[in-house]
Amino acid sequence: MTGVELNALTKDYPGGVRAVDGLDLAVPDGAFFALLGPSGCGKTTLLRTIAGLETATSGTVRIGDRDVTRLPPGRRDVGMVFQDYALFPHMTVADNIAYPLRIKKEGKTERHAAAAAVAASLGLSDLLERRPAELSGGQQQRVALARAMAARPAVFLLDEPLSNLDARMRLEARTFLKKLQHELGVTTLFVTHDQAEALAMADRIAVMEAGRIRQVGTPAEVFRRPANLFVASFIGSTPMNLVDARVANGLVEAAGARLRPPVRVEDGVPVVYGVRPEYLAYSATPVDAAFHGRVVVVENLGTSSLVTLETEGGVLVHVVVPEDAEPGPGDEGWASPRPGRALLYREGELMTNDVTAAA
Amino acid sequence: MRTALRRIAATTFVSLVLAFFALPMLWLASAPFNANPRIQVSLPSFTLDNFRVLLDDPYALKSLENSVILAAGTAAIVVVFAALAAYALSRVRLPGRDVLLYLLLLLSSIITGTAAMVPIFLLATQLHLVDSHLGVVLVLSGGLLPTAIFLLKDFTDATPASYEEAARVFGASPLQTLRHVVVPVIRPGLAMVGIWTVAQVWGDFLMPFLLLRDPDKAPASVIMYTFYTEGGQPDLALISTFSLLYSVPVVLMYLLVSRRYGFRFHGGIKR
Numbered sequence: 001m002t003g004v005e006l007n008a009l010t011k012d013y014p015g016g017v018r019a020v021d022g023l024d025l026a027v028p029d030g031a032f033f034a035l036l037g038p039s040g041c042g043k044t045t046l047l048r049t050i051a052g053l054e055t056a057t058s059g060t061v062r063i064g065d066r067d068v069t070r071l072p073p074g075r076r077d078v079g080m081v082f083q084d085y086a087l088f089p090h091m092t093v094a095d096n097i098a099y100p101l102r103i104k105k106e107g108k109t110e111r112h113a114a115a116a117a118v119a120a121s122l123g124l125s126d127l128l129e130r131r132p133a134e135l136s137g138g139q140q141q142r143v144a145l146a147r148a149m150a151a152r153p154a155v156f157l158l159d160e161p162l163s164n165l166d167a168r169m170r171l172e173a174r175t176f177l178k179k180l181q182h183e184l185g186v187t188t189l190f191v192t193h194d195q196a197e198a199l200a201m202a203d204r205i206a207v208m209e210a211g212r213i214r215q216v217g218t219p220a221e222v223f224r225r226p227a228n229l230f231v232a233s234f235i236g237s238t239p240m241n242l243v244d245a246r247v248a249n250g251l252v253e254a255a256g257a258r259l260r261p262p263v264r265v266e267d268g269v270p271v272v273y274g275v276r277p278e279y280l281a282y283s284a285t286p287v288d289a290a291f292h293g294r295v296v297v298v299e300n301l302g303t304s305s306l307v308t309l310e311t312e313g314g315v316l317v318h319v320v321v322p323e324d325a326e327p328g329p330g331d332e333g334w335a336s337p338r339p340g341r342a343l344l345y346r347e348g349e350l351m352t353n354d355v356t357a358a359a
Numbered sequence: 360m361r362t363a364l365r366r367i368a369a370t371t372f373v374s375l376v377l378a379f380f381a382l383p384m385l386w387l388a389s390a391p392f393n394a395n396p397r398i399q400v401s402l403p404s405f406t407l408d409n410f411r412v413l414l415d416d417p418y419a420l421k422s423l424e425n426s427v428i429l430a431a432g433t434a435a436i437v438v439v440f441a442a443l444a445a446y447a448l449s450r451v452r453l454p455g456r457d458v459l460l461y462l463l464l465l466l467s468s469i470i471t472g473t474a475a476m477v478p479i480f481l482l483a484t485q486l487h488l489v490d491s492h493l494g495v496v497l498v499l500s501g502g503l504l505p506t507a508i509f510l511l512k513d514f515t516d517a518t519p520a521s522y523e524e525a526a527r528v529f530g531a532s533p534l535q536t537l538r539h540v541v542v543p544v545i546r547p548g549l550a551m552v553g554i555w556t557v558a559q560v561w562g563d564f565l566m567p568f569l570l571l572r573d574p575d576k577a578p579a580s581v582i583m584y585t586f587y588t589e590g591g592q593p594d595l596a597l598i599s600t601f602s603l604l605y606s607v608p609v610v611l612m613y614l615l616v617s618r619r620y621g622f623r624f625h626g627g628i629k630r
Contacts (some may be wrong), residue, residue, distance in 0.1 A: 053524050074530025086521035099539070100529035151529065249436040 002064035002077075002154040002187055003029045004050060009059035010048050011211075019045040021211035022059070027189060027204075032181045035191045036196035037208035038234065043191045044159055046208070050189065051157050052076050063155055070275045076155075079148030083160040085140045087132035088181060091355055093119065093143050094128040100151035111150075118146045138169045145180070151154075152153070156181075158190035195235045207231045224341070229272060236307055240278045241317050242345070245273040252344065255315035257291045262342045263351045272345040274309070277306060277318040279341035283334045284327060290336035291317045295327045304349055307335055387606070390599035397595060405437045409600040418574055419601060422582035425492070429567065429578050430560040433503065438549055440500070441507035446541055448508065449515040450523075460512070463505035476569060483570055490572045498566050503559055507552045514548030515541070550602040554616050561609055579605045606609075 004027040019042040022055040027033045035043040048054045049059055052073030066246055070077045079100075088094050094115050101111035119125055122142045141161065143174045148156055161177060162170045178201050180189050192198050196249075198205050199219040206216045207230075215227040226232035232240045245254035247269050252259045254273040265271065283290065293309035296316070305326045309317045319335040327333055344351045361407050390396040394406040413419050448456060469475050479498055480489070488494030522544060526536040542549065564580045574585070583605065586597040 051528055053527065073524075074532075078528065080525070082521045082525060082529045084519060084521055085523040086519065088522060088525075088540055088544070090546075101527070103526075103530045103535065103540075147529075322493075336628045 003027050003031070004155055004187060004189065005062040006046075006050070006059075007060045007062075009046070009049065009061065010057045011045055011054055012057040013224050018210055020049060020056075023211070023213055023308050025206060025216070027117075027187060027215060027351070030185050031187055032178065032201060032203045033187070033189045034202035034205045035189060035208060036113070036195060036198040036205050036234075037193065039193055041208045042211040043193075043208050047157050047159055047189060047191045050155075051078055051080050051284065059119060077153050078155045078157055079151060079153035080157040081141070081144045081159065081161055085132075085144040085164070087140055087143055087147070090131055091131070091259065093124060093130050093132070094134070096132065096143055097124075097146045097150050099147060104151065104201060113267055115146070115150060118150050119143075120291070123151075132163050136169075137165050138173060140326075141165065145177075149184070154187065156186055156188040158188065160192060162192070163188055164192070170197075170321075176200060196237055206347060209234075225343065225350060227350050229274075229345050232274050232343070232350075236276060238301075238318060238320065240274050240276050241280070243273045243315055245271050245344075247271060255291055255293075255311040255313050257289065257311075257318060259289050259337065261343065261344060262340070263344055263353050264345060265346075271351070272348075274343040274345060275337045275341060277320045279338045280317070280319040280335040281338060282307060282321045282325070282327070283336065284318045284331065284355065285334070287334045287336050290334040292332075293317060293330050295331045297334050298326055298329060307333070309335060370371055387599060387602055390595065391601075391603045393596070396599055397598075409596045411605070412499050412595055413436055413600050416597070418577070418585065419584050419597075419604075421575060422577055422579045423604065425576055425607075426561055426578035426580065426605075428492055429495055429499070430557040432492065433499045433560045434553050434556040436500040437503050437507045441511050441552055442542065442545070442549060443537075444504070444508045445511035445515045446537065449512050450520070460505070460509060464509055467502050467505035475629065476565070480569055489570055490576065491578060492571075494570050495567050498570065499560055499563060501542075502566075503556055507556065510555070511545065511548050514545040518544050523540065550616050550619070554612055557612060558609055561605075 004025075006023055006025040008283060009020055009023045009025075010018065021042075023046065035046060039042045045054060049056050050063075052068065052071060056069055060067055063076055063078065079343050088099065088344060091099070094112060097115035097119055098111040101114055116125070116128065119128055122145060124125075124139070124142055124146060127135060127139060135143065141164070159175075162173055165173055174197065190201070199222070199290065203217055204216065205222050207214045207222060209230050209337065213231070215222055215231045217225075217227075222231065222235055226235055226240070229242060232242060243254040245252045246254075247261065247265050247267050247270070249267065250261070252261045252271065252273050259273065280291075286292070291309060291311055293311035295307055296310045297308040299306040299308075301320070303323055305321050305323070307319045307321050307327060309319060317335055319333075321327070369593070391409050392405050392407065394408060396409075448460065453459070474524045483489045483498070488496070488497065518541065522540050523536050526540045531539060562580060564584075567578050568581050571581070574582070583598065583601055586594045586601065588594045
């Protein structure tokens with residue numbers, strides 16, 4: 001079994017910057033795992049610490065059943081793909097792919113046969129004699145993957161695997177990577193700052209902020225039930241509506257709307273009411289338990305439109321409206337949350353029934 | 360009209376300057392084949408006699424050989440040590456690294472300069488390095504290394520650290536990383552420092568003149584000063600012929616290296 005397990009992992013840089021802060025994380029065997037966070041949150045440092053390119057200040061890194069915290073990168077049995085791919089410019093594609101085997105002192109013929117086999121599985125057979133400078137971005141990425149695969153490591157580490165590709169290639173590479181990971185079944189960690197990328201590719205996502213993990217879960221969990229306001233505002237291509245609210249008479253009063261709370265909650269508590277624009281239903285006629293306001297902006301998203309309502313208190317509420325039903329700017333509108341999709345946050349943390357009971 | 364006049368004036372001026380600097384080259388090309396050369400360019404009465412006389416000179420060819428030994432030895436030491444130092448300096452954070460480098464650069468001009476002549480001679484005497492090629496090679500290496508490190512550090516700085524990290528992740532040792540990845544990537548820089556060193560040593564007069572007593576060991580740059588006639592006049596026939604032989608290898612080397620590397624830098628990634 002080759003999962004990755006981090007215990008109280010801390011990485012301090014000289015000068016007092018704490019990039020990774022007492023972090024615990026268990027990556028199950030065979031998972032396609034995303035480390036997601038804004039730039040500077042320590043996700044790349046974390047990946048590099050797992051690879052051994054950075055030494056942990058304290059805590060442990062376990063790969064499979066080995067403690068690799070003090071091992072040099074070459075003895076951790078990881079394959080890494082760098083953000084800039086780091087293909088050796090003076091070597092051909094074949095030599096690049098065969099390089100890990102050259103270090104392992106395999107014979108020239110064996111390692112070139114192995115390289116050719118890996119290259120064939122990634123559709124690189126015609127490019128073996130080329131140099132990296134003669135390849136497109138997508139091809140370079142596949143060569144970097146092939147090089148990481150050549151030594152059959154226990155864990156793959158991908159640093160921002162898609163960020164150097166143009167938008168079109170990115171979608172293609174996303175599908176390709178997910179399929180490849182599924183076929184190989186090797187535990188894979190990748191770093192990204194793009195929440196859409198993480199949601200699309202990963203089986204599990206760890207959302208990071210300032211060197212700590214704020215939530216770990218499947219894409220569906222992280223998207224539907226963000227554990228705190230940070231994750232709520234970070235995940236989703238259209239940002240979640242997060243409206244300051246009060247509880248009165250068992251109802252949540254948010255931006256003039258009186259809404260049924262999704263969890264049991266006491267009166268008088270200040271909370272934040274969160275609901276995604278996709279989970280709001282727009283209506284041009286008055287409905288109960290809905291945000292009410294005037295349409296100020298309509299943004300076309302293709303198959304739907306993002307409508308911004310300005311409520312009487314000046315709070316903006318975003319609603320996704322399906323095509324052909326778009327209101328025009330200046331119209332009056334109502335937006336009611338879909339049952340079961342609204343969330344309440346108290347002091348930044350998601351409220352659940354058992355937590356409220358405990359508190 | 361005014362612009363045309365100005366252009367004519369400028370072109371004339373440039374032509375005159377070019378002619379002024381081209382004359383010595385012309386002399387160098389023609390004098391060795393002239394039976395009776397003087398310090399002026401003239402159409403030679405063609406002869407290869409000068410080369411025969413030169414080949415008979417006991418020191419001439421030997422001195423070129425000595426030059427090659429000194430230049431190759433110094434280049435080898437400078438390239439190897441400058442590569443190691445530049446790599447370390449661009450990868451390891453040292454407090455005061457840049458100050459150190461600039462200080463070395465400043466002091467290095469003293470080492471091979473006239474100011475340190477006496478101390479270097481005394482030092483060489485005590486180390487029994489007078490009259491040995493090794494002594495000259497070491498002193499010249501010391502003088503050239505700081506500049507070489509400075510030049511090479513630009514190349515090592517420009518090499519993305521991810522190349523080396525990739526090699527490390529695949530298990531390469533630091534020396535393997537250097538050999539497989541860093542050296543090939545900075546090879547144009549190494550070539551540049553190599554020929555620069557060779558050119559410097561090839562033309563250096565002071566150190567070999569100071570440290571080599573035996574004319575058998577003197578390099579070409581020193582031997583050239585011995586070509587005088589019995590009357591104490593410079594022997595222009597020998598000097599010009601020898602000068603031609605002396606400059607040909609350097610020119611060839613430049614052509615070769617510039618064709619091989621063209622001083623471009625190859626990389627895989629647009630950044």
